[in-house]
Amino acid sequence: MTAQQTQALAPATLDLGLEVGALTAALVDIPSVSGSEQRLADAVERELRALPRLRVERYGNNLVARTGFGLPERVVLAGHLDTVPIADNLPSRVEGGRLYGCGATDMKSGVAVQLKIAAELGAADGPTPAREVTFVFYDCEEIEAERNGLGHLVREHPEWLAADFAILLEGTNAQVEGGCKGTLRATVRTSGVRAHSARDWLGVNAIHQAAPVLARLAGYQAREVDVEGLLYRECLNAVGITGGVAGNVIPDECVVTVNYRFAPDRTEQQAAAHVEEVFEGFDVQVTDSAPGAAPGLTLPAAAAFAALVGGTPVAKQGWTDVARFAGSGVPAVNYGPGDATLAHTRQEYVELERITRALATLRRWLDLE
Structure with a gap:
């Protein structure tokens, strides 16, 4: 076993006493690609359980x-x-006031802010906030x-999430x-008849049959929709x-796979009906x-x-779990230090100043300053 493999299997450690930018770097340096979060979840759980004024629950790799x-x-x-997935962007590094690394903006900087507030409120000699907080x-x-995982909590332990308001610390600058x-x-499927490519007149090429699907996508005019005063821009793409x-x-x-990002004035059923209408005449299956x-x-x-x-x-021009909170009757907004336009990129980074600003804002809202 290589030294790198041994390190990957060793328990991860966190120090919640670190400055929030340094804590973000520590979180980034613990790889946690979707489906492989246990090592990070274990480290977070250890730190939370050490805080005497917090009640901690765990379900899978989800912590409350x-x-x-x-x-x-x-x-x-x-x-x-x-x-x-990591894109040659670990370990983290700091350059020019920016912290670079996989997950820096989406969304370990937000998690660092959560953990700093949890450490402050959970300490034996910590302050009393203006509101109860669930992390x-x-x-x-x-x-x-x-x-x-939030969906699992909503279904299996909704009582853990009961609240008057929720803030999702996704990147919003x-x-x-x-x-x-x-x-x-959804998948849009075309069919043909298989044949030898030297005698193509004996077959029907299913890839060629997909040309109208691509043409409809290329000519598609997406809606811009005002919902409660915020403008959402829809997208439909292969x-x-x-x-x-x-x-x-x-x-x-x-098979052409399409992704439709739809404004919140449409239900899932209405969105599915719209996609089926766009590709009328083809075999369409929502996956x-x-x-x-x-808002x-x-x-x-x-x-x-x-x-x-x-x-x-x-408007949030993407999907986030505010939808799960809203569906559970808990009003929610997106607010976090990261920049959503940098999410999922090789050059992903977060401005250190914005992490500090987000932490200060939430502390002020909780009357901790």
Whole structure:
């Protein structure tokens, strides 16, 4: 076994006493690609259980820690532990006020902010906040919806998530982003007749049959939709195409995979009906979907938080787990230090100043400053 393999199997350690930027770097340096979060979840659990004023629960690689001061209002601070696959961007490094590394912006900087507040509130001699806080750390956010750890908690332990308001620390450049778009994946299948490629007139090429599918995508005019004063831009794209049997065979099947990001004024069922309408005449099968969420920024808790943050809230131009909170009756917003436009890229980074700013804002909101 190599030294690198031995290190990967060894228990990971965290120090919640680190400055928040250094803690982010420590989190980034513990690989946690979707489905492989246990080592990081174990490290987070050890630190949370060492804090005497937190009640900690675990379900799989999902952790929930709650304060219990007897206060009338409770807020959730939530973040996912997983990342997309590493792209030669570990270990982390700091250059010019930026922390580079896989998951730096999506979303270990947000997790670091959660952990710093948990360490402060959970300490025996810690302060009493203005609100009760539930900290949620979950797995498998970056992959198919059925494996999402927050979804598992919603279904299996909804009582752990009961709250008046939730903040998801996804990357927003430390500004409030309201709601989120829904997401749907579907396959569009074409059929043909297999034949030898030297006698193509005896067959029907399924890949050629997919040309109208691609033409409809190329000519598609996506909606821009105002929902509660925020503008959501829909997207419909091919994200994969498969077909072909061998270099001398006319293929009898071709599958185009499409992803539809839809505004929160549409339900999952309406989104599926729209995709079927766009590809009318073809075999369309929905393979995965998750609903969007309306902004809800007129609700008192969300409005108060947005006012504290300042600036003008904008629409979340992606899908996030605010949809799961909203579906459970808990108003939620996106607010975190990362930059969503850098998520999933090789050059992923987070501005260290924004991590510090996000932590200061949440501490101020909880009356810890």
